[in-house]
Amino acid sequence: MLIQLGIIDYCLLIVYFVFVLGIGFVVRKGVNGTKDFFESGRALPAWICALGFLGANLGAQEVMGMAASGAKYGIMTSHFYWLGAVPAMVFVAVFMMPFYYGSKARSVPEYLKLRFDEKTRGFNAVAFACMTVMSSGISMYALATLLHAILGWNLHLCIVASGVVVLVYIFMGGLRSAIYNEVLQFFLIVFGFLPLVLLGLKQVGGWHGVTSRLAVVAARSGMPEGAWSHTWKFTGSAASNPMGIEWFGLAMGLGFVLSFGYWCTDFLVIQRAMAAKDMGAARRTPIIAAFPKMLFPVLVILPGMLAIAMHVGGDAHFSLPSKGDSLNYDMVVPAMLAHYFPTGLLGLGLTALIASFMSGMAGNVTAFNTVWTYDIYQSYIRKNASDAHYLAVGRAATIAGIGASVACAYSAAKFNNIMDVLQLVFAFVNAPLFATFLLGMFWRRTTGHGAFFGLLAGTAAAAVHHGLSFPKGAGAGIKGGWLSMSQQYPSEMAQNFWTAIWAFSACFVVTVGVSLATRQRKSEPELAGLVYSLTPRPKEEDVAWYKRPAILGVGMLALALVLNIIFW
């Protein structure tokens, strides 16, 4: 599938690059120290942080992956939004942001240092730094292979060019430049993909046309008729829905552990909220972001559903490319772009796709340079240097981070499995983290030893569970079962959810146990501002009701509930 681009398409692409680099160039003048570079001076309004918060997460894995899941699992994929993201975003805004923004912490690992101890911070900082480099490497590699496959562009040129552009605008303007570009990229992604959905819907005859075709998809897989177009109806048993998960595993694994673990503890997104100009704006950031987030399934999941509906319906002259004996779901978005977009709009769609890769990559790089500089370099390598020195280190870390990402991209190209293995290891590290934060923020008795050994136990539990279980149809190896093939799950997703549940539970139990057995070394004044019961509530009397996080948060939850009911 090779697409031919016209001059107009290249024009759009060039205009985009000019603006992206231009923003970095203009913002550069405002960077006078580390606070500007890593924290954007803590001066941004809530709506900008909110769109940056979304944009950093709207990487390619999200756009292409969600469309692929939309085709594979149907509307159940929306659980990532309506069950997972929205409640977690409201929770982080209402309950956790006061500790992140209100404490002296400049990063999530630094919060762990203030609340617990050095080893817990070190563990988290190193794991997180590796993970960001890996993810941006994966982004880069995925972008390059995609552009190579659909446009025939040179792979090396794509990897280096995408790296250099992101490098330049972050190097110049730091976090503010990254966030401004994320806002721009956010709008570009919305306007670039929306016509795809509109044309697809028009072709199949609206939502009704989608569901009637999806009934055929479901029938072919031996599932109940509405399995692709209902979110909850068929979750009574794992065998009757395409995701292969029952409601409990879904609610606990995805809705609770994985979503809260990501949205509440991942510095990549938290960093955007921490760049806000005041506490109120920081707390409103995730809540404002929750609203567009709720509508995203239309933009990122529906194209996948449309693609599979038309592929099976056979009446729209659209077919998905295949890979081996199954369909190549990762090609949903490019295939739809090629099918529906004439030259002109095609350039816009392609620019949007590239923008999503770049915003995901930039999110990782800015989180990396901050954690590296504050939590690794300043903590372990050189403690009392000047601000200018740390600014230079941050800029050097930006170059090094991108360099390491490029190396990761090439290692992914060379070794088939290395990316999977590493991603798995970090999934193990991340899964239990939410238990640590939950206990740390809401139970003042939690000790540093408790947190550290709880995290280790959670990581071990995740690894053991993964080693004992496997998804249907897979052999022992990277997909699991490397200890023994004891527990079979209907899908990889079901296995992931249960791995997360085990990791969280093990971390929770061990943290509580070890905390009770060890002495709390932190005094109450030290814990003020870090633990719920020892922190004064933010004053809200003089804040207008529509700006209060709790009220806004309840509103968002109600809307998410309505969506769950409509598409039950």
Added chain:
Amino acid sequence: MNLDVRLPIGLMFSVFGVLLAVFGLVSDPQIYAEHSLGINVNLDWGIVLLLFGATMLALALRARHARAKQPPNHG
């Protein structure tokens, strides 16, 4: 340094809108029959982008105007 992010966004989308709409006017209608169900999506979507870009620009200019009127109260 006071870059209003709505300014570059407004500018970029206005440029995109104009490019697409003009291209839509001069391009061969055959490409729309082939791809986009016969709809001239370049023209239509170009106008949408232009409207969005212009709105962003208007908001940015209004904010700048308001700032210029009021004496700065912080920093």
